[in-house]
Amino acid sequence: GAVVSQHPSWVICKSGTSVKIECRSLDFQATTMFWYRQFPKQSLMLMATSNEGSKATYEQGVEKDKFLINHASLTLSTLTVTSAHPEDSSFYICSAVDRTSSYEQYFGPGTRLTVT
Amino acid sequence: ILNVEQSPQSLHVQEGDSTNFTCSFPSSNFYALHWYRWETAKSPEALFVMTLNGDEKKKGRISATLNTKEGYSYLYIKGSQPEDSATYLCAPDNYGQNFVFGPGTRLSVLP
Numbered sequence: 001g002a003v004v005s006q007h008p009s010w011v012i013c014k015s016g017t018s019v020k021i022e023c024r025s026l027d028f029q030a031t032t033m034f035w036y037r038q039f040p041k042q043s044l045m046l047m048a049t050s051n052e053g054s055k056a057t058y059e060q061g062v063e064k065d066k067f068l069i070n071h072a073s074l075t076l077s078t079l080t081v082t083s084a085h086p087e088d089s090s091f092y093i094c095s096a097v098d099r100t101s102s103y104e105q106y107f108g109p110g111t112r113l114t115v116t
Numbered sequence: 117i118l119n120v121e122q123s124p125q126s127l128h129v130q131e132g133d134s135t136n137f138t139c140s141f142p143s144s145n146f147y148a149l150h151w152y153r154w155e156t157a158k159s160p161e162a163l164f165v166m167t168l169n170g171d172e173k174k175k176g177r178i179s180a181t182l183n184t185k186e187g188y189s190y191l192y193i194k195g196s197q198p199e200d201s202a203t204y205l206c207a208p209d210n211y212g213q214n215f216v217f218g219p220g221t222r223l224s225v226l227p
Contacts, residue, residue, distance in 0.1 A: 036217075038156070038157070042219070043203075043205060043217045043218065043219045043220045044154075044160070044205070044217045045217075046216050046217070091156075091157050093159060103147075103148040103150075103165045103167060103209070104162065104165060105150065105162075105207075105209075107159040107160055108159065109158075109159050110157065110158065110159055112157065
């Protein structure tokens with residue numbers, strides 16, 4: 001199957017700083033990438049849908065100025081958590097899909113963010 | 117946003133028992149339905165993707181069926197094993213809109 005990588009796999013940062021998480025499709029071109037967040041004891045929550053070359057579509061309740069998403073190429077999307085606070089500590093996971101050729105959605109391994 | 121429901125929310129079965137879960141979703145603009153096996157803080161493991169009404173898929177002891185007209189899918193596990201313990205997520209895809217996960221069914225298989 002296709003491979004999606006995420007970097008970093010875990011990060012600890014201080015409150016008020018910004019953190020960038022990268023999501024890469026390694027062996028296919030991702031027309032669409034999704035960003036999810038896992039809240040404790042809950043299912044994965046979709047944060048935003050990102051189509052290459054266009055602005056991300058954010059789900060209701062997700063602050064677009066706080067969670068900056070960029071999908072500048074068909075193999076890379078980034079999520080930047082700006083001015084992070086402890087409540088932003090979570091597990092963030094991306095997924096990628098090539099809508100032109102497949103139904104499959106491929107997941108990255110996730111990034112554990114801890115804000116102190 | 118898609119309204120996806122899964123039931124039951126959680127269940128406990130004995131090793132060797134067979135079990136099944138339900139996923140219900142809006143039938144309009146249906147494109148595909150995905151089932152995943154998921155453990156917390158890990159990447160979901162894809163089980164099935166189904167696209168056609170009446171689809172049936174099987175992978176080992178796990179199988180799934182799909183009814184796109186009424187908007188539901190069943191996941192079956194035959195002869196449950198402790199290693200089957202996980203959360204099973206369904207995710208309908210209505211193409212170009214959203215790709216959202218249901219709340220999941222948390223399965224615990226007791227040895």
